Amino acid sequence: MADPSPETGLLDGYRPVDAFDEAFDADGSARHGYRHIVERFSGLDAAELKRLQRLVNEEFRRQGITFTVYSEEEGTERIWPMDLFPRLIAAAEWDELARGLSQRIEALNLFLADVYVGGGEALSDGVVPRWLVVSSGGFERNAMGIRMPHGTHCCIAGIDVVRGADGRYRVLEDNLRNPSGISYVVENRAAMAKVCNWLFYDHPVEPANHYGQMLRSTLESMAPAAADAPQVVVLTPGIFNSAYFEHAFLARSMGVELVEGRDLVVDGHRVYARTIEGLVEVNVIYRRIDDDFLDPVSFRADSTLGVPGLLGALRAGTVTVCNALGNGVADDKAVYPYVPDLIRYYLGVEPIIDNVATYRMWDLDHRRQALSRLDELVVKPVGASGGYGVLIGPHATADELEEAKAKIEAEPREWIVQELVALSTLPSFAEERLEPRHLDLRPFVLTGAQTQVFPGGLTRVAMRRGSLIVNSSQGGGSKDTWVLKPELAAVGHAEGELR
Amino acid sequence: MILARHADALLWAGRYLERAENTARCLTYAADSIIQLRSDEARFDGEKLVRTLGLESELAEAGSLESSPQLVAFLLSDRDNAGSLVSSVVALRENLRSVRDRIPIELWEEANGLYLRFPFLGHAQAESRGLHEVLLMVRRACLAMSGVLNEGMRRDEGHAFVVIGRMLERATFTVALLRSDLPGAGNGADAVRMLRLTSSLQAYHRQRRRDPDPFDVMQYLMHAPDLPRSVLSCVGRAEECLKGLGSVGPALTRSRRRAGVLRVRLELGETVEGMEAEPAQTLDALAAEFDDLALEVQSGLVPPLEMTAVRSQYVRPGAAGVAAGVWPVGTRDRPR
Numbered sequence: 001m002a003d004p005s006p007e008t009g010l011l012d013g014y015r016p017v018d019a020f021d022e023a024f025d026a027d028g029s030a031r032h033g034y035r036h037i038v039e040r041f042s043g044l045d046a047a048e049l050k051r052l053q054r055l056v057n058e059e060f061r062r063q064g065i066t067f068t069v070y071s072e073e074e075g076t077e078r079i080w081p082m083d084l085f086p087r088l089i090a091a092a093e094w095d096e097l098a099r100g101l102s103q104r105i106e107a108l109n110l111f112l113a114d115v116y117v118g119g120g121e122a123l124s125d126g127v128v129p130r131w132l133v134v135s136s137g138g139f140e141r142n143a144m145g146i147r148m149p150h151g152t153h154c155c156i157a158g159i160d161v162v163r164g165a166d167g168r169y170r171v172l173e174d175n176l177r178n179p180s181g182i183s184y185v186v187e188n189r190a191a192m193a194k195v196c197n198w199l200f201y202d203h204p205v206e207p208a209n210h211y212g213q214m215l216r217s218t219l220e221s222m223a224p225a226a227a228d229a230p231q232v233v234v235l236t237p238g239i240f241n242s243a244y245f246e247h248a249f250l251a252r253s254m255g256v257e258l259v260e261g262r263d264l265v266v267d268g269h270r271v272y273a274r275t276i277e278g279l280v281e282v283n284v285i286y287r288r289i290d291d292d293f294l295d296p297v298s299f300r301a302d303s304t305l306g307v308p309g310l311l312g313a314l315r316a317g318t319v320t321v322c323n324a325l326g327n328g329v330a331d332d333k334a335v336y337p338y339v340p341d342l343i344r345y346y347l348g349v350e351p352i353i354d355n356v357a358t359y360r361m362w363d364l365d366h367r368r369q370a371l372s373r374l375d376e377l378v379v380k381p382v383g384a385s386g387g388y389g390v391l392i393g394p395h396a397t398a399d400e401l402e403e404a405k406a407k408i409e410a411e412p413r414e415w416i417v418q419e420l421v422a423l424s425t426l427p428s429f430a431e432e433r434l435e436p437r438h439l440d441l442r443p444f445v446l447t448g449a450q451t452q453v454f455p456g457g458l459t460r461v462a463m464r465r466g467s468l469i470v471n472s473s474q475g476g477g478s479k480d481t482w483v484l485k486p487e488l489a490a491v492g493h494a495e496g497e498l499r
Numbered sequence: 500m501i502l503a504r505h506a507d508a509l510l511w512a513g514r515y516l517e518r519a520e521n522t523a524r525c526l527t528y529a530a531d532s533i534i535q536l537r538s539d540e541a542r543f544d545g546e547k548l549v550r551t552l553g554l555e556s557e558l559a560e561a562g563s564l565e566s567s568p569q570l571v572a573f574l575l576s577d578r579d580n581a582g583s584l585v586s587s588v589v590a591l592r593e594n595l596r597s598v599r600d601r602i603p604i605e606l607w608e609e610a611n612g613l614y615l616r617f618p619f620l621g622h623a624q625a626e627s628r629g630l631h632e633v634l635l636m637v638r639r640a641c642l643a644m645s646g647v648l649n650e651g652m653r654r655d656e657g658h659a660f661v662v663i664g665r666m667l668e669r670a671t672f673t674v675a676l677l678r679s680d681l682p683g684a685g686n687g688a689d690a691v692r693m694l695r696l697t698s699s700l701q702a703y704h705r706q707r708r709r710d711p712d713p714f715d716v717m718q719y720l721m722h723a724p725d726l727p728r729s730v731l732s733c734v735g736r737a738e739e740c741l742k743g744l745g746s747v748g749p750a751l752t753r754s755r756r757r758a759g760v761l762r763v764r765l766e767l768g769e770t771v772e773g774m775e776a777e778p779a780q781t782l783d784a785l786a787a788e789f790d791d792l793a794l795e796v797q798s799g800l801v802p803p804l805e806m807t808a809v810r811s812q813y814v815r816p817g818a819a820g821v822a823a824g825v826w827p828v829g830t831r832d833r834p835r
Binding site: 061062063064234238239244247248249251252257258259260262263273274275276277278280 | 500501502503504505506593596597599600601604607608611612615656744745746747748751799800
């Protein structure tokens with residue numbers, strides 16, 4: 001049964017661009033679970049949608065769900081716009097995605113344990129070049145020999161996945177250090193449920209409010225063996241950090257203390273928090289500050305954010321810091337092309353989710369191939385994040401391409417080049433109508449004694465027409481992400497609505 | 500368990516909440532009464548108000564008061580004046596923001612909402628509103644926050660510190676108010692002013708059933724056991740909260756004792772006699788005792804000596820980080 005394309009209202013004239021549209025087929029009919037959503041949005045007018053959008057913004061502003069923009073003096077606390085048209089993921093599709101993500105994190109944890117405590121077997125066997133690992137900015141010599149409970153170096157991961165024109169998910173980037181955004185996943189859902197509760201009728205959706213419990217039990221399972229009732233804390237740089245809202249959210253939803261470096265002290269290789277009763281021992285630290293700032297004794301001496309002597313306590317095994325030190329070596333974009341091989345090497349299976357096709361600039365053949373058609377490809381610096389320094393070939397000028405070529409030739413280790421992925425699109429509100437906008441997805445994977453994937457994740461959307469950059473720092477927005485419960489998928493299948 | 504830094508932020512949130520309410524009440528009084536006075540009277544009354552709020556040095560920096568609108572601007576929207584209403588609203592929000600993981604969401608939303616709606620902050624939605632509208636908004640927000648504190652917050656250590664902060668601020672204000680109204684300090688005591696500035700006029704009327712007499716009003720505001728703003732009530736509640744903290748360090752234990760002694764002296768009439776014989780000295784001594792109590796509570800929250808000693812083992816003398824986490828102690832404003 002094909003759904004007729006809506007002919008009136010906000011979706012009138014909606015035409016998918018040259019990409020996979022999540023909501024509409026190429027012939028313009030609504031896909032699988034989207035039928036009801038499309039119907040309901042077709043029944044709205046622009047004024048009503050603007051009103052709802054304003055309600056959501058007010059809700060965010062009142063609750064202070066904001067991020068900080070460092071470059072602006074006035075009004076440095078900004079809300080991150082959420083588009084009301086949700087992203088739906090069918091149960092079976094999610095199931096496969098979650099299995100693929102778990103598999104990837106399992107392999108990456110094995111790799112990290114191998115590099116830091118296992119003697120580097122994968123490097124000896126030539127799966128990843130040793131020089132590439134030790135030259136990585138994320139490789140941390142101080143982490144050598146620090147054993148993590150369950151061999152879990154990455155407890156909290158955010159994996160960026162995208163969907164290309166063929167409709168298949170691919171991993172674009174691993175974030176294994178301090179992935180942020182989970183608070184928006186939870187708050188987006190809460191805001192949607194308040195403002196657009198009518199959208200949820202007929203859509204059994206996996207809940208998105210239990211992240212706190214999941215994270216807490218994950219972190220508790222990471223406590224050193226000697227700790228009976230482990231004391232877990234979240235370590236934040238403080239209220240002026242751009243993600244402070246998220247840090248407070250995490251502490252609140254777990255019911256643990258949100259500490260700053262100045263609240264902690266190390267004595268006799270044990271970490272204590274300063275309370276009104278005196279010093280209380282801390283067993284697990286979910287740190288949201290970077291490696292460099294963790295301990296001024298071992299890292300940056302000018303940092304006042306960290307805890308002097310923390311590294312000694314880590315080595316003594318009295319405290320666990322999550323994520324572990326030195327995870328940056330595994331989410332280095334130069335190591336990324338080897339992850340599928342690492343999955344094969346450690347797990348002996350084929351990867352469920354592929355990488356985006358990537359050229360390694362330190363490999364002469366790859367470099368030659370890529371440089372010959374750079375205008376069709378995407379150039380990325382291996383050390384940057386947040387979309388900074390990315391050059392999209394088809395959108396670049398001849399000068400920019402020449403400059404990129406020169407930089408690559410000068411420092412091949414610092415660059416990768418990828419095939420351009422036409423990110424999938426979804427209807428998103430633009431001025432007066434719904435138009436296709438590109439998006440990606442960051443699911444969150446928690447690993448303690450076992451690996452769990454939080455249902456859904458953060459859908460980031462580029463708000464400008466044709467833009468492929470979805471980062472919040474570059475003017476992107478977000479969407480609520482619904483993982484549909486299996487019942488609906490089964491019912492939909494019976495009606496022949498699934499693809 | 501409560502982090503000492505969180506206890507400190509909650510203590511100061513309590514103080515700023517109370518201070519915002521007091522300043523709003525003073526501004527309401529200024530708008531109602533002072534504006535109708537002759538300019539010399541108005542200046543005199545304005546300066547008295549500034550003394551009541553303990554803002555003499557802030558005023559000296561801002562320059563003298565030439566007109567009533569100047570007084571209103573100084574108390575309402577002067578960001579350089581640490582005791583202005585806008586400064587309190589900003590500081591209240593900042594302190595609550597640093598503990599937002601452990602306070603009721605509604606408390607944070609109310610403080611954040613007040614900050615966002617408050618004009619003169621340069622927000623896009625700021626529009627010139629009537630003074631009364633702004634003051635009404637502030638007082639309503641303060642009442643709403645008090646409501647959440649009373650009905651929506653578990654009686655844990657965090658709650659105790661908010662109340663201790665409020666009570667210290669409130670007692671300090673009441674004592675300063677009485678001091679500013681003593682004969683010799685000016686035209687003589689204005690009984691109605693004292694009652695209005697403590698929102699106690701109606702209570703006084705119902706209880707005493709006579710025209711307010713300045714001396715009686717002073718005793719009333721000092722010793723009435725059932726008046727929430729009397730000095731005795733404030734000390735009693737602060738003591739109760741300090742007692743409820745359970746196991747604490749030595750400084751907080753001392754402050755508990757100090758509050759207890761102060762309450763007993765008020766209850767047993769020592770200050771009644773003092774007010775009869777030497778009111779100015781009695782009030783000065785009382786103000787000093789509250790300062791000491793506040794200092795003692797505060798010193799229970801700064802890092803214990805051993806912590807500083809442990810930290811300093813790791814850091815080269817004179818290097819950045821030695822003093823991290825050590826705050827200077829002060830009572831008027833939260834050290835930054």
